[in-house]
Each structure stands twice: as C-alpha cells, then as structure tokens.
Amino acid sequence: MPSFFAVxxxxxxxxGSLIDILHNGAPLALAALGMTLVIATRGIDLSVGTVVAISGAVACTWIASSPDPASPGTALTGIGLALALAAALGAWNGFLVARLGIQPIIATLVLMTAGRGLAQLVTDGQIITVNNGFFAGISGSALLAVPLTVVVAAAVYALVALVTRRTALGTLVEAVGINPEASRLAGVRSQSIVWTVYVFAALCAAVAGLMISSNVNAADANNAGLWLELDAILAVVIGGTSLAGGRYSIAGTLLGALTIQTLTTTIYSVGIPPEVSLVFKALVVILVFLAQAPKVRALMRRRRRRRDDAPPPAATAVPAETAGSGR
Structure with missing residues (x-):
C-alpha cells in the first residue's frame, strides 16, 4: 500500500510506518547485535530478555523512589546503575562459560530463569511508572528529525562494525568460534574474548531495556523483553551468521532484525491478532533452519551440479529443402 512508504x-x-519499524526495531536490533558476537564465539545467550527487564526495573525504580524523580540527574543515575548491573550480569555469564566451562545454553539459562525473578523483586511485583522528561526523551526525542533510538542503534552498529572489521578483534572472534582450542594454542586469549562478548551482549540488552521502558514511561518486570532472546537469535540466523560459530555478519543481523520488525508491524497493521505473529515467526524459523541444514544444502548442491553437468539439448536439423525454400 502507498501509505506504508509515506514519511x-x-x-x-x-x-510513518517505515520510521515506526526503525524506532520499534531498535531494541531488537541492539539485542541481536550482542547476540551476533556471542554466537560467533560458538555460544548463545538466553538471558538478554531478562537483562532487558532488569535494566528497566532498576532505572525506573531508582527514579520513582528518588526524592527528586523529575530531575535529569536522577535519570542519569538510574541509567548508570542499570548499565553497571547489566555489565555485572554479563560478566557472570562470561565467567560461567569462559572460566568454568559450562555450556552457554545452560549458563545463560540460569540467569534467564532467576533474573526475571530478580527484576520482580526490584519492582516488588508492580508496574513502576515514572514521570521524568529526561528518561522519556530516550525514546521520545529526536536528533535531526530522526528518533533518538534509531540514532543510538545506528551509532552502536557503526562502531561495532568499525572495531570488528578494521581491527584484529573481528578476526579473533571468528578464530575463537571456529576452534577455541587451536586459538588458545596460537596465543589468542580466547577466555577474555568470550568474557568480553557476553558483557557486550548484556550492555546491548540493557540499552534495549531502557528504550522499551522509556517508550512507555514504566517498567514491567513480568513482560518487558519477554521472548526477546528468541527474536534476537532469529534475527542473527536470518542475517547469515553460522550457529556453529566463526562466520558472522553485522549487516545481515541488522537486516534480520528489521525483517522481523517489518513482519510484526505488518501483521498488526492488517488487523491480525498479535498472538498469530508467533506462528509466522515459527514458519520463518523453520524455513531458515531448513536452509542451513547440512542435508538440505547437500541436496541443493547435488541438484545444482546435476543441472550444470547435463548436456545441452541437441540442435534440431533443418531439412535442406526447407532451408532452401526461403531463397
């Protein structure tokens, strides 16, 4: 429809609809960015949705309980506390995976289950509402007419792309994901790299949580970031990052996140119930994983090779009298 592209x-x-997709997709894009580097190291982080809830709960609870809840300084302190706690939680995940050698899916599952309970303890099981102009500006303000959430997400993506593609860090992340033991024997500090990517993933999730809480001026520890980790993983996979570790694509992750957000926005705009969107996402997951399945890819290669090796069709001989009849 023409109105969909109107700005x-x-x-x-x-x-406009395109701006809404970028604005509402910024939290998912940030969470997927952190997930990309985690998956590139042959890991997984199931706790990003929980960190989203915790960061929003900490920031809003601090603001609401402050003697001056409308002060910009109060909001800055709450934001700082949320980011610091998120970094500590990411360090905890990295410690379990890098130092203790626990499987990433198990290590992050601990925080996924316990962390949301922690967020509910912070908020006392209530939805905490705030009235702080500075905090609301995280999601409600604009820079050069562009929503601030989009600007922040774009800046983080640009910075990560610059660091990982213009320095040796990106190569080291891929090396750890391809073969951690060989990387260690080659002198790469694989444990430090794994630790760092989990901290970075938690910080990205914290910023996403602040955006979500700022958008509604409230913290809902029970629903904020719920199942966001699954959308983040789906965005990473759609973007072409290998779940086996090593190869990753930052631009592909951004495209995957925007694809998911476009699907969600389109479903809502045509009047389909929100719960049905999970079915569409499930179908996308099935198609993506089938496309990456070794047997399916081998079958496609065999068919392509058979088609390329097939002899060209024989040229049909033209009878002499027919050929000469046109003279």
Missing part, C-alpha cells in the same frame, strides 16, 4: 515531518520529527 512525514511533524513537530520536528519524522513519522
């Missing part, structure tokens, strides 16, 4: 400028900010 208008109102009150110094851009509006």
């Amino acid at each position: 208008r400028l109102q009150d110094g900010r851009l509006y």
Whole structure:
C-alpha cells in the first residue's frame, strides 16, 4: 500500500510506518547485535530478555523512589546503575562459560530463569511508572528529525562494525568460534574474548531495556523483553551468521532484525491478532533452519551440479529443402 512508504515531518520529527519499524526495531536490533558476537564465539545467550527487564526495573525504580524523580540527574543515575548491573550480569555469564566451562545454553539459562525473578523483586511485583522528561526523551526525542533510538542503534552498529572489521578483534572472534582450542594454542586469549562478548551482549540488552521502558514511561518486570532472546537469535540466523560459530555478519543481523520488525508491524497493521505473529515467526524459523541444514544444502548442491553437468539439448536439423525454400 502507498501509505506504508509515506514519511512525514511533524513537530520536528519524522513519522510513518517505515520510521515506526526503525524506532520499534531498535531494541531488537541492539539485542541481536550482542547476540551476533556471542554466537560467533560458538555460544548463545538466553538471558538478554531478562537483562532487558532488569535494566528497566532498576532505572525506573531508582527514579520513582528518588526524592527528586523529575530531575535529569536522577535519570542519569538510574541509567548508570542499570548499565553497571547489566555489565555485572554479563560478566557472570562470561565467567560461567569462559572460566568454568559450562555450556552457554545452560549458563545463560540460569540467569534467564532467576533474573526475571530478580527484576520482580526490584519492582516488588508492580508496574513502576515514572514521570521524568529526561528518561522519556530516550525514546521520545529526536536528533535531526530522526528518533533518538534509531540514532543510538545506528551509532552502536557503526562502531561495532568499525572495531570488528578494521581491527584484529573481528578476526579473533571468528578464530575463537571456529576452534577455541587451536586459538588458545596460537596465543589468542580466547577466555577474555568470550568474557568480553557476553558483557557486550548484556550492555546491548540493557540499552534495549531502557528504550522499551522509556517508550512507555514504566517498567514491567513480568513482560518487558519477554521472548526477546528468541527474536534476537532469529534475527542473527536470518542475517547469515553460522550457529556453529566463526562466520558472522553485522549487516545481515541488522537486516534480520528489521525483517522481523517489518513482519510484526505488518501483521498488526492488517488487523491480525498479535498472538498469530508467533506462528509466522515459527514458519520463518523453520524455513531458515531448513536452509542451513547440512542435508538440505547437500541436496541443493547435488541438484545444482546435476543441472550444470547435463548436456545441452541437441540442435534440431533443418531439412535442406526447407532451408532452401526461403531463397
């Protein structure tokens, strides 16, 4: 529909379906970015949705309980506490995986289950509402007419792409994901790299949680970031990152996150119930994993090779009298 691509400028900010996709997809894009580097090291982080809930709960609870809940300084302190706690939780995941050698899916499952309970303890099981202009500006303000959430997400993506593709860090991450033991024997500090990517993933999830809480001026420890880790993993896989570790694509992850958000926005705009979107996402997951399955890829290669090796069709001989009849 033509209105889907319409973008208008109102009150110094851009509006439209495409802007909504970018704005609402920014938290998922950030969570998927952290997940990309974790998966590249042959890991997985099931706790990003929980970190989203914890960060929002900590920031909003601090603001609401402060003597001056409307002060920008109060909001900055709450944001700082949320980011610091997220970094500590990411360090905990990295410690379990890198130092203790626990399987990543098990190590992060611990925080996934216990962390949401921690968020509910912080909020006392209530939805914490805040009225702080600075905090609301995280999701409600704009820079050069572009929503601030989009600007922040774009800046983080650009910085990570620059660091991983213009320095040796990206190569080291891929090396750890391809063969951790060989990387260690080659002198790569694989444990430090694994530790770092889990901290980075938690920080990305914390920023996403602050965006989500700021968008509604409230913290819902029970529903904020629920199943976000599954969407993040799906975005990473759609983007072409290998679940076996090693090869990863930052641009592909961004495209995958925007694809998921576009699917969600389209489903809502045509009046399909929200719960049905899970069915569409499940179908996308099945198709993506089938495309990456070794047997399916081997079958496609055999068919392509058989088609390439097939002899060209024989040229049909033209009778002499027919050929000469046109003279």
